[in-house]
Amino acid sequence: MEILDLLTTRRSSKNLTTPAPDELQIETMLQAATQVPDHGDLKPWRFVVIQSESGNQRFRQILRDTVTTLNMGEEAMKKxxxxxxxxPLTIAVIATPKTGKPEWEQHLSAGCAAYAIQLAAKAQGFDSAWLSGLWVNSPILKQEFECQEKDKIIALLMIGTASPNPDAPKNTDITPFTTYW
Structure with a gap:
């Protein structure tokens, strides 16, 4: 896939199935993530790869436990x-800010790492969705991912093979939010 095609056609997909990326493809995605700007080689992020059946079962249970513990209700349980x-594959991207440098810059670096994983997945023929919302603030998920006090789950990247009819590119009109000088 050409780089500009990749950058201008990547879309989130929530209709993902097997096959998932194999070990080498996952390694490539994680290597891409490590190439992002990180403010002096801080590497202010880490990754949790959930790919095995037992890992996926554990992840599903953590989500259910989050809903139950936080008393979020039936709709949240369905979600x-x-x-x-x-x-079939989830990669959690966790910001791990280092002391003495602005945390917001390190969070941006972790966000760039998440996006690099998505682009590397797409370049290898897979699609993904970036989830955040209530899950990234789950104290249970943070505990299971061994997050320290300042760590922040930036993304849960859901990765797999898209349905046969993926969404068309956005082709966004940039006029409303672009100024040229």
Missing amino acids: AEHTGNLA
């Missing part, structure tokens, strides 16, 4: 079930 079965 937890859906999220837990959304893709």
Whole structure:
């Protein structure tokens, strides 16, 4: 895939199935993530790869436990079930800010790492969805991912093979939010 095609056609997909990326393809995605700007080689991020059946079962249980513990209700439980079965591979991107440097810059670096994973997945023929919302603030998920006090789950990247009819590119009109000098 040509680089500009990749950058201008990547879309989130929530209709993901097997096959998932193999070990080498996952390694390539993670290597891409490590090439992002990181403010002096801080590497202010880490990754949790959820790919095995037991890992996926554990992840689904953590989502259900989050809903139950936080008393979020039946709709949230349905969302937890859906999220837990959304893709055969999940990569959590966690910002791990280092002391003495602005945390916001390190969070941006982690965000860039997440996007690099998505682009590398797409370049290898896979699609993905970036989830955040209530899950990234789950104290249970943070505990299971061994997050320290300042760590922040930036993204849950759901990765797999898209349905036969993926969404068309956005082809966004940039006029409303672009100024030229």
